[in-house]
Amino acid sequence: MFKSKRYDDETLKHLQKVQMKILKYLIEVCEKNDLTYFIYGGSLLGTIRHKGFIPWDDDIDVIMFREDFEKLNKIFENNIDEKYSFINALNEETFPYTFSRLLLKNTVFNEWWYDQVEFTQNIFIDIFILDNIPNNKFKRFIHKWKSFILNQATMYAFIKFDNTSKFKKIIQQIVYYLIKITPVSPYTIKKECIKSFSKYEHENCDEVCDFPAVCQMPVYYKTDWLPPKKAKFEDIEVNIPKDYDKILKRTYGEYMELPPEESRFRPAPEKIDFGEY
Secondary structure (H helix, E strand, O other), rough: OOEEEEEOOHHHOOOOOOHHHEEEEEEHHHOOOOOOOOEHHHHHHHHHHOOOOOOOOOOOOOEHHHHHHHHHHHHHHHOOOOOOOEEEEOOOOOOOOOOEEEEEEEOEEEEEOOOOOOOOOEEEEOOOOEEEEEEOOOHHHHHHHHHHHHHHHHHHHHOOOOOOHHHHHHHHHHHHHHHHHHOHHHHHHHHHHHHHOOOOOOOOOEEEEEEOOOOEEEEEEEEHHOOOEEEOOOOEEEOOOOOOOHHHHHHHHHOOOOHHHHHOEEEEEEEEEEEOO
16 A cells, blocks of 8 residues: 655755756757746746745646647657656656656656556656647537546556545556456557647647646636746746736635645655766
8 A cells, every 4th residue: 555755855855956957958948949838836836935846845847838849849859968868658658647757867766656667767857738728618628528538547547546545546446457458558548648638739729728637627728828927946037827826826726825734745756866966
């Protein structure tokens, strides 16, 4: 059964420092190639509330519009610094998620599911995608829920969950074993999921969605994001959404209020190794 390990302060600070190295490389590539990115999720909350990491946070989240992400993907396919690798969800068959990761080679960050996949888990930052949502309400409803179901099926197909409530664990493992006995491979499900996410990529749509955020499946107007603003994150300036207040309230409510002290932690990985860094 999954048990939550906790970071010691020194390890967490070291991890954040290494993640900043990855973020700086990503920003360098984006700025060099005129690509728009945004600090996102808990990292956006940290930017506004703490001017950097939430003190107990252990990852960095970035998000891009699909068009910019696809350009970034091509850049990394052809010319990525040898210290890094890039998972675009489809180029690593057993990666269980439908977002992407920029990883620092020769490091280790083994999440609880590390023994269920066939690739080495390195220290990383997450890169999410804002995909178009059709303006038509009926199409939007179908598109959101089809994408939601495929995204859930992708995770359940690759990982046997053992870290949730008993009820969720039963449901997730039923899906896991059902998929195992079907002729459809987990990778095929993942390909269909990415295809669904990007279905309206070339249509003129007013709204966008971060589909892997399955708890909220938040829908935003593109004008909530553009043009980006600059804000301080640790020792650098980063892009944040134009209407960051609206986006943060949608996700966190009264986001400037600190959570209860007992909630101010993140589970540590099974193993972490900083290598030469």
